[in-house]
Amino acid sequence: MLSTISLTLTVLLSISSDAFAAPRSSFALPGQSIPLVRRSQHQKNATEWGIWAKNERENLMAKYGAAPQKRSSGTNLITNQNADSSFFGSVAIGTPAVAFDVILDTGSSDLWVADNSCQTGCNRVATYDVTTSSTFKNLSQPFSIQYGSGEAAGSLGQDVVQIAGFSVANQTFGAVNAVSSGLLNTPVSGLIGLAWQSIASSGATPLWETLANSGKWDQPLMAFQLTRFINATSPQALEPGGTFTMGSVNQSLYTGTIDYQNIPDTPSYWILPMTSMTVQGNSVSIPTGSASYSAIDTGTTLVGGPSSAIQSIFAQIPGSAPGTGSWQGYYTYPCSTQVNVAISFGGPSWSVSPADFQLTQLSQTQCVGAFFELSTGGNAPSWIVGDTFLKNVYSVFRYNPPSVGFAALSPTALAMNGVNAAPPTATIGSAAATVTATGASVNGNGASGLHSFNMPTVVLSVVLGSFLAMV
Ligand SMILES: *[C@@H]1O[C@H](CO)[C@@H](O)[C@H](O)[C@H]1NC(C)=O
Numbered sequence: 001m002l003s004t005i006s007l008t009l010t011v012l013l014s015i016s017s018d019a020f021a022a023p024r025s026s027f028a029l030p031g032q033s034i035p036l037v038r039r040s041q042h043q044k045n046a047t048e049w050g051i052w053a054k055n056e057r058e059n060l061m062a063k064y065g066a067a068p069q070k071r072s073s074g075t076n077l078i079t080n081q082n083a084d085s086s087f088f089g090s091v092a093i094g095t096p097a098v099a100f101d102v103i104l105d106t107g108s109s110d111l112w113v114a115d116n117s118c119q120t121g122c123n124r125v126a127t128y129d130v131t132t133s134s135t136f137k138n139l140s141q142p143f144s145i146q147y148g149s150g151e152a153a154g155s156l157g158q159d160v161v162q163i164a165g166f167s168v169a170n171q172t173f174g175a176v177n178a179v180s181s182g183l184l185n186t187p188v189s190g191l192i193g194l195a196w197q198s199i200a201s202s203g204a205t206p207l208w209e210t211l212a213n214s215g216k217w218d219q220p221l222m223a224f225q226l227t228r229f230i231n232a233t234s235p236q237a238l239e240p241g242g243t244f245t246m247g248s249v250n251q252s253l254y255t256g257t258i259d260y261q262n263i264p265d266t267p268s269y270w271i272l273p274m275t276s277m278t279v280q281g282n283s284v285s286i287p288t289g290s291a292s293y294s295a296i297d298t299g300t301t302l303v304g305g306p307s308s309a310i311q312s313i314f315a316q317i318p319g320s321a322p323g324t325g326s327w328q329g330y331y332t333y334p335c336s337t338q339v340n341v342a343i344s345f346g347g348p349s350w351s352v353s354p355a356d357f358q359l360t361q362l363s364q365t366q367c368v369g370a371f372f373e374l375s376t377g378g379n380a381p382s383w384i385v386g387d388t389f390l391k392n393v394y395s396v397f398r399y400n401p402p403s404v405g406f407a408a409l410s411p412t413a414l415a416m417n418g419v420n421a422a423p424p425t426a427t428i429g430s431a432a433a434t435v436t437a438t439g440a441s442v443n444g445n446g447a448s449g450l451h452s453f454n455m456p457t458v459v460l461s462v463v464l465g466s467f468l469a470m471v
């Protein structure tokens, strides 16, 4: 529609321009035929026509509001919380903008923050006072979302939201006033969902999709480098967590090529079929077909999969045994065993380091593995592949064509692992590009019904080697 209009304008204005004649032709406009007269005092050659054409197009686009797009990309520095339990970045909301720490979650599609009426689960959490923002709009519709680790509920609003140097006006988000205990750990105030609109509980277009679709990005993708502190000698509660980039990849953070695999079906989660797995170099049997579907999920700490596959993994590890009590669904194994798991999603096989496999030590000799038995329901994928895996690769979430890519981490990226440092401060950046959210088809209370599924964000609190909160 827009291109039709600007083409028509180009034609009309070319005709009326008195500086140059239009290219040789006569245009039949509806209901009229206008003979075009070529002026002959100066015959432009191809180079001159080229200069003319470029100026003409840019002037018209500037005049009629479709200025040539200035594309860009931006980076949000991540914080690693509680030795790889969760990874958060920052957004700024409202006018004037207020920054909040939010979990960066490729396993869901809603943005929400605790608001200042939050009474439940918001202890010691920074909250958003919507009355301080001149651009906040209350949509007066309920909002709730269910994760593997709890629930958040409140109401829907709209406001300007900034992230990684981009700004989206009229972004729909949840202003939440009740949160399951343990879901928010100070200083985190909420979560930004980076999966596709079809699974948004609010029905709203996710912020990243508005940006990807706007053409403001150099490339239609987002990328993560996540740090590892699980085996560091004395990790602090907050450590540098790596980088989240919108609109480009950062070539200093990976080596070789990025292997992209298309996501199957209509995009919902970032799904890849898991095609093979080895443990200590031996192939293990994993389900095929849709039972191989894996959500690639930065918002989940570990890796959950079908019971049969998890059993097959530990069958390769002498001395392993099913966990009991609160460890049901997990397995223990001798801490002295370096477990090497490698996973392929149709391309190269990617190794998970033994350090990531070893979740925690339970006794003098026994450790708990980071792969656990998970039964998902509804349309949720069978595997949830979280940070245990993602810390080992540079990961790219591509809008078009819809695909997930992995590459090997560069020495620069690897050098950030386990190095104690001050966590980054909120990195909103000055807005390089401003976009208005459109087509935010708000379904109200999750008309898709997807929010009732067991969503895969598992937020674990690891304190002194034991889990305080886990669902
Ligand atoms: C076009 O004309 C310009 C001068 O008006 C001249 O400098 C240029 O060489 C010409 N280009 C060609 C391809 O003839």
Ligand SMILES: *[C@@H]1O[C@H](CO)[C@@H](O)[C@H](O)[C@H]1NC(C)=O
Binding pocket: 115, 130, 138, 139, 140, 141, 155, 157, 175
């Ligand atoms: C939005 O309005 C509803 C009433 O329609 C109210 O219950 C809710 O608290 C308001 N939300 C905020 C964030 O003020």
Ligand SMILES: *[C@@H]1O[C@H](CO)[C@@H](O)[C@H](O)[C@H]1NC(C)=O
Binding pocket: 135, 160, 169, 170
């Ligand atoms: C979008 O937000 C701006 C203020 O940021 C407001 O003026 C405008 O009315 C909003 N548009 C819609 C459709 O809500």
Ligand SMILES: *[C@@H]1O[C@H](CO)[C@@H](O)[C@H](O)[C@H]1NC(C)=O
Binding pocket: 074, 075, 243, 250, 251, 252, 253, 412
């Ligand atoms: C890419 O990552 C490196 C290492 O973290 C960083 O120094 C650099 O600023 C990043 N580049 C961009 C464009 O963000």
Ligand SMILES: *[C@@H]1O[C@H](CO)[C@@H](O)[C@H](O)[C@H]1NC(C)=O
Binding pocket: 231, 232, 233, 353, 354, 355, 356, 418
């Ligand atoms: C942590 O694990 C990584 C990956 O296996 C390894 O390279 C690193 O040396 C380990 N760090 C410590 C302190 O053991």
